[in-house]
Amino acid sequence: MKLFLITTLLFLHHFNWATATFLATNKSDPFVQKSNIWNQIYNATGGREQFLSELSNIKKHASSLRSGNPACRVMEFTPGGNGVVGRLCFEDDVCWATKISIQSESYYSHGMKQAVRSLKAIESHCPHLPVPRVFGDHIDQENATLCYYFMDWIEGTTLTHNFSQIWTDLYDDKGVSGDIEVNITIPENVTVQLASFAYNLSTCPIPKDECIPLITFSTTNGVLGSELIHDPLHGIFGTLKASKDGHLAREWARRSLAFHRYFLNPNILDKFLPLKTFTWLDEMALLISCSSRIGEWDDLPFVLHYWDLRPFNIILNDRQEIRWVSPLLFL
Amino acid sequence: MGLVPLKLSALSLQERFYDYFYLWDNNVSIANFHVHQSNLFLREFNRQEEEYSDLNASHLSLTYLDDTDHENLFLWLASQGMSLQGLNLSFPNLVKKAIDLSGVGKRKIEEEWANFASEFFHCRGRPVPDWPAYVYIQESLGILGNTPSHRTARKIKKTMQGKLRSFLEKICILFPNWAWAARKKCYLDGALLTVGYSLPSGSVSCI
Numbered sequence: 001m002k003l004f005l006i007t008t009l010l011f012l013h014h015f016n017w018a019t020a021t022f023l024a025t026n027k028s029d030p031f032v033q034k035s036n037i038w039n040q041i042y043n044a045t046g047g048r049e050q051f052l053s054e055l056s057n058i059k060k061h062a063s064s065l066r067s068g069n070p071a072c073r074v075m076e077f078t079p080g081g082n083g084v085v086g087r088l089c090f091e092d093d094v095c096w097a098t099k100i101s102i103q104s105e106s107y108y109s110h111g112m113k114q115a116v117r118s119l120k121a122i123e124s125h126c127p128h129l130p131v132p133r134v135f136g137d138h139i140d141q142e143n144a145t146l147c148y149y150f151m152d153w154i155e156g157t158t159l160t161h162n163f164s165q166i167w168t169d170l171y172d173d174k175g176v177s178g179d180i181e182v183n184i185t186i187p188e189n190v191t192v193q194l195a196s197f198a199y200n201l202s203t204c205p206i207p208k209d210e211c212i213p214l215i216t217f218s219t220t221n222g223v224l225g226s227e228l229i230h231d232p233l234h235g236i237f238g239t240l241k242a243s244k245d246g247h248l249a250r251e252w253a254r255r256s257l258a259f260h261r262y263f264l265n266p267n268i269l270d271k272f273l274p275l276k277t278f279t280w281l282d283e284m285a286l287l288i289s290c291s292s293r294i295g296e297w298d299d300l301p302f303v304l305h306y307w308d309l310r311p312f313n314i315i316l317n318d319r320q321e322i323r324w325v326s327p328l329l330f331l
Numbered sequence: 332m333g334l335v336p337l338k339l340s341a342l343s344l345q346e347r348f349y350d351y352f353y354l355w356d357n358n359v360s361i362a363n364f365h366v367h368q369s370n371l372f373l374r375e376f377n378r379q380e381e382e383y384s385d386l387n388a389s390h391l392s393l394t395y396l397d398d399t400d401h402e403n404l405f406l407w408l409a410s411q412g413m414s415l416q417g418l419n420l421s422f423p424n425l426v427k428k429a430i431d432l433s434g435v436g437k438r439k440i441e442e443e444w445a446n447f448a449s450e451f452f453h454c455r456g457r458p459v460p461d462w463p464a465y466v467y468i469q470e471s472l473g474i475l476g477n478t479p480s481h482r483t484a485r486k487i488k489k490t491m492q493g494k495l496r497s498f499l500e501k502i503c504i505l506f507p508n509w510a511w512a513a514r515k516k517c518y519l520d521g522a523l524l525t526v527g528y529s530l531p532s533g534s535v536s537c538i
Contacts, residue, residue: 170363181363184348191368194344195375202340202391203383249336253410260412264451264528266464278415280464281471282430284440289429290409293402297336311348 035079037101044102045145054146058098058138062088062150065136074098082108087153095153096135103140103147113139116149126204129197130322154324159311162190162320193322194314202303248302250295257287339407341394344372346404351413351421361401361421400425441472456514456537457521457530461485492519514538 045051055074063069070090078085083101090096099115101108119134137149163186170179186194258264261283315324345366354364377392394403405422409429419426432440452459459465470477475485496519502512517530517537524531 167359178358179363180357180359182354182359182365184364184366186344186366186368188368188371191344191371192375195372196379198372198395199376199379199391202337252336253406256410258447258451260410262412263447266462277419278430279471280467281432281440282415284443284468285430285432285435286409286415286426288435288439288443290406294336294339294406294410297338300337302335303337303340311350 035084037082038077038079038084040105041084041100041102041146044104050145058086058100058146058148059088061136061138062096062098063090065150066090066094070094072096082111088150089153096150097132097153098148098150100146100148103144109139109147112137112147112149119151121206122201122204125206126200129200129204130324132324152324154315154317156315156317156323159186159190159314159316162187162316163311187320190316190320190322197322197325249297249300250291252302253291253294254287257291261287263287335407337391338394338403339410341391342404342407343395344369346401349404349421351408351417355417355420358420361404437472441474444468444472444474451528452521455535457518460522460525461489489523492522495519496523 042051045054059072059074062072070092072088072090075087075089075095078087080099083099086098086100088096088098099112101112103109116134116137116139119131122129122131123133132152132154135150137147138144139147139149141147163184165185166183168181168183170177170181263283266280313325314322317323345364346361348366349361349364354360373392373395376395380392401422402425405418405425409418415426415430448459459469466475469475475481496516499512499516499519502509503516506512514537517532517534520531521537529535530537
């Protein structure tokens with residue numbers, strides 16, 4: 001019996017390994033990866049040949065941006081939330097990060113444009129902030145399939161690998177309640193750097209003409225936005241252009257809620273609502289009450305919001321110094 | 332990176348580390364999520380604020396103070412599309428307050444719907460589509476009738492619109508310069524053919 005079990009386990013183990021090996025070596029196309037965004041980008045180009053051609057153009061562009069035009073190659077790709085990042089290395093071992101997404105998807109391409117603009121503004125006006133330098137971009141080009149930009153390649157590990165977390169089951173009168181408590185401990189030197197980053201970003205003196213246009217919401221084929229204007233009273237902040245009735249924050253909130261809560265594509269949310277816990281009237285009530293609450297902040301300035309000050313978007317070097325904080329929308 | 336009113340930017344360290352999608356999946360509410368360096372973060376922020384007080388940014392740190400209700404995080408997550416179920420796990424009191432119809436009032440919902448329909452549909456020369464959510468809202472507000480006969484009438488209207496649209500499609504091919512026909516067809520496309528917000532032409536407006 002024991003022998004049978006051992007033989008069976010060995011067979012199953014070998015079968016799994018053999019199956020995995022077979023699948024890995026027989027993929028119809030090595031560029032097709034198991035990531036939605038990767039497949040979206042790959043398919044947008046139209047297939048392997050076109051993708052390689054796009055890649056070749058990206059490499060030529062990168063090469064043209066450096067003196068001496070050194071040749072380069074892409075070492076690896078990492079899929080992110082709204083694009084992929086390629087590690088592009090030149091003959092002289094200098095490497096750049098190349099963030100690539102789909103030009104025709106306005107949510108991606110506008111997000112990329114916003115990311116480039118904010119990184120450039122921060123680099124110019126708050127150079128002590130640890131954000132990567134941008135070396136060039138290819139966004140909103142006529143007839144382009146892909147949009148991309150080049151920036152510093154930073155070696156390091158994400159903050160996720162630099163803090164400890166303890167998960168504990170919580171108990172009630174009947175035993176394990178199903179709820180979990182999480183305790184996070186971050187190294188003190190990293191915490192101090194995070195505070196410094198948050199402070200310096202909030203007070204970064206970016207001038208009016210370099211402010212980032214606020215994307216209030218986008219649709220598949222068009223972006224509707226409000227214009228960001230400089231607030232001379234605060235000097236270091238930008239503010240949103242007033243809506244017709246003079247409200248800034250409320251207008252921002254109303255549009256943001258309408259877009260992000262799927263009021264313009266309710267078919268998506270319909271998939272969740274059959275849970276029947278909440279209805280579309282609840283959604284309407286939420287939109288009204290949240291935009292009204294945010295509307296009370298009409299006199300507050302608008303500031304850069306680095307929501308991606310989250311563990312997996314922060315890269316530290318081996319001395320636990322923050323070297324990179326990724327802009328929203330990309331990784 | 333985007334622009335938000337200052338208070339939405341000022342999330343505490345605990346709030347910033349609260350990875351809501353992942354933690355919600357694992358039944359971890361913000362009340363049971365602790366970051367032990369939150370006070371240190373705030374102290375350091377405050378220290379920098381005092382050191383550079385000439386930047387006219389004093390009192391920023393006050394907005395970073397941990398708020399037991401986490402209202403700023405709630406408003407931020409709501410405005411970024413977190414589901415009501417997800418919000419309810421961490422912010423049951425705020426959700427209850429937000430969706431309390433007696434607090435908001437039916438009249439306000441009617442107003443908001445009218446604004447929404449006008450801004451995104453009527454002002455762009457398009458009808459409000461009969462997506463289930465839109466029908467639900469309009470029936471609940473009494474804008475559309477909710478009896479079987481009302482629903483049958485809407486079905487008949489939709490069938491007629493379909494026939495008219497087919498006819499107009501032919502007209503548009505025969506007379507491509509007839510703007511009125513193109514506009515009417517676009518209107519009917521908006522009524523019958525949109526899956527998302529964009530029209531089949533790729534535009535969002537018929538005007």
